[in-house]
Amino acid sequence: MSDKPLSDEPLRTEAVTLERRIAARPETVFSFFTDREKWLSWMGRDGEFSFEPGGAYRTNVSGEHVAEGRFVEIDPPKRLVFTWGWAGGGMSVPPGSTTVEITLEPVADGTLLRLVHRDLPSPESCAAHREGWLHYVDRLATLAAGGDPGPDDWM
Numbered sequence: 001m002s003d004k005p006l007s008d009e010p011l012r013t014e015a016v017t018l019e020r021r022i023a024a025r026p027e028t029v030f031s032f033f034t035d036r037e038k039w040l041s042w043m044g045r046d047g048e049f050s051f052e053p054g055g056a057y058r059t060n061v062s063g064e065h066v067a068e069g070r071f072v073e074i075d076p077p078k079r080l081v082f083t084w085g086w087a088g089g090g091m092s093v094p095p096g097s098t099t100v101e102i103t104l105e106p107v108a109d110g111t112l113l114r115l116v117h118r119d120l121p122s123p124e125s126c127a128a129h130r131e132g133w134l135h136y137v138d139r140l141a142t143l144a145a146g147g148d149p150g151p152d153d154w155m
Contacts, residue, residue, distance in 0.1 A: 023110040056071075067085065069082050077104055083100075
């Protein structure tokens with residue numbers, strides 16, 4: 001028996017994991033992932049979304065970067081799973097090639113959001129996506145708590 005992998009494809013094990021306490025109920029936070037206008041209030045300038053399992057989305061995140069994928073699981077107000085990738089632009093993460101899992105847990109002061117972005121192809125793409133998710137989850141947390149994050153300086 002050989003220890004050689006069954007495929008010549010490299011194993012994709014890079015992931016981004018972050019947690020953030022948000023001063024809002026899980027139902028409120030969840031709505032920012034399943035309502036077009038709310039989604040675009042924290043991440044993106046335009047987009048088309050079909051918020052159902054198997055439904056596709058395409059969103060212009062920052063003017064030059066367009067994300068595409070499909071919703072895999074929608075379990076209000078606890079869990080949302082969707083694929084993720086970039087359309088064009090020379091990014092190393094093709095549309096739908098990675099998976100983002102959002103879990104929302106009620107806590108005394110609101111919600112604990114846990115985001116895990118799996119299957120990123122390299123440490124470099126992991127670092128870039130960590131930076132992006134930190135930026136956008138901060139904006140989401142401010143909005144869900146009733147605040148105004150101001151204009152997105154990444155646009």
